[in-house]
Amino acid sequence: MNELIPLMVIIPIACGLLLNLLHKKDTAIKILAIVVAIVLPIIPLLSNYGLHYFGGHAPLIENPILLETLPSQISQSALAIFHPAITYSYESLQKLFIFVLGIVAFFAIFTSLNETKKVSGPYMFLMFMGTAAVTALLLSNDIFHMYIFFEIAALCQVGIILVSSTKENYETALKYMILGSIGGPLLLLGIGFILGAVGSVNISDIIYAINQNLVNPFSQTFLIGFGLILFGWLYASGLPPFHTIKSSIYSKALPHSAALLQSFTVVTFIAMGLVIFRIFSYLPFLKVIILVFSLIAMILGVTMAIIQTDIRRILGFLAVGELGYIGIGLGIGTTLSITAGLFQAVNEILITALLFIGFGTVFYLTNSSDTKKLGGLITQNPKIAIMVLLGGFAMAGVPPFNGFQSKLMIIESALKAGFPEISIIAVLVSIVTFMVFMKAFYSVYLKPKPQDLSIVNENIPKSTILSIAVLLIICLIIGLFPQLVTDNISPFVAGLI
Amino acid sequence: MIEYVLMIIAVLGCVLALMQRDLLKAAILTGINGACVAFLFQFLLAPDVALTQAIVGAAIVPVFLALAVYKTQRTDDK
């Protein structure tokens, strides 16, 4: 059923617009949001692999009757192969990521509906719109389409922070927006350079033009375009120099929306990173650049996480650091390493969502997230404490969880590709991550309870506990049967190289 | 020849807008700049884009800016 491919984007957008209209009708919003959130992970499972041309405009070569009527300048040239329509390509990788994104979106929406007393239509709208935007980023085979949804995703992230009503959220939003409004037009400019050189914005066409020597891929036009698109990618995925603003974005959002925001970041990182990798893989220095930025992200992420005292800030920096692992996978550039990097991306989306929702219960209970003021919460709810601890193990790469499998694969691929230094750094960063996590865990749950700590809400909603438990079970299943995920990734990677 | 004049006006308008102390004047100069770009699009054989730019660049953006200035303060105090 190829018709389902555009529906993956259309359904959340339509649902979001409807929810915005239903503002103040709480039960209607709840029912609609839950139903659509359940539908989101199901659609990718039902859909078939394939291409979807918007408006039905397939390339001319697929329509021989029309092709015969055209003059020979068109039918004999590359124009017959170029894609006139916006194209969505849906393959095993997209299926996997849209499914995982749907699961995280479901749990984020589910917990937010139960934790917030007043259901807000616009808030739901932003969550659905953001999900639709990153889904479109994954599906689209068109760099201009990518730019549009890049901007929509950035606006949705800002909107989610604005409605979160945490302290100083507007200041952070303004900073993010100013940087984003510089990064967005520069990305557009880069797309303009590529468009000027090739004459098409479809990625398959650009690759075709490069492979058939229709354009000179080492010309300055291409190199400037590459630099500007790389800048947009760094901004969207929060690699250095944007790691500080990205982690403060996470810390200003409510915990469940932070879980969703980090999944947006990871998916954007993957989607745009793969586009850059597909188009510019002929550049000899591409892999080095990706590796350098990823290593800096890893090291800066964990070292800056050590000095923070706010648990949400700590998690934000750790999430940025974990992104570096995916980047290393892409940067080494062998089949095994890219598979490992994408596998790590799936795991990171799930684990970080678990940790944000899990530590979010602390914020829900006490209205504070400062490690100096917290303590002794293990007596309050031991079940969640243990599940969060297991989530931390998964993040740091302790068997039998999924983080272990993917990090092992990354280290193995680095060794095989002849980069033992990278594998050493990866192991070290993993150890420091574990240390930082244990420090945060100790100061929140284990250290004696301070006198002045007041409990605002007594009971954690059952839905939150359920979400954490299900996410943990998914992590465990992937950890025990990694081929469930890697079997979906490896055919895509084989086609990539 | 008109297009060269328009380009010079557009660039001058954009520099002048940023040099104003009065933010309302800056907003209006942004509108002039947007209108010049709209005419330029017409000269660059893009009438559809010119129409959109004329509405957005010469009317909506300056009005938004003027509204924001009206809601905040009018002078740029350094």
Added chain:
Amino acid sequence: MIDIVIDTQLASLFTSAAFIIVGLFAAIFLDNIIKKIIGIAFIEEGANLFIVTLGYKPGGIVPIFLPGMDAEWFALNSAYPLPHALVLTSIVIGASTLAVMLAIAIVLYKKHGTLSTSEILGDK
């Protein structure tokens, strides 16, 4: 002596570069939020102008196919319409980003009583 002919396309590329440079300068170095936002609008305008200029054809015609035109003559003489279609979207995106930023600026002005970014973002 080399003659440098500045035709419409080249001049318009220079204009877009001027927009982007002025806009970047304003967005990075100016202190007032409204001025920063105006600068960002200029960067967007410059990028749009750049992309529209790519589709320009000197001495060409507007890419609208009228009845009675010869298809081959039209294909050789019309401007390239794909960039126009792209720019239409990005103009609207630029306007909406601007609106959101202005809304944030108004809220921050009500909270801090100033439009200076260094004062708003500095005291933490």
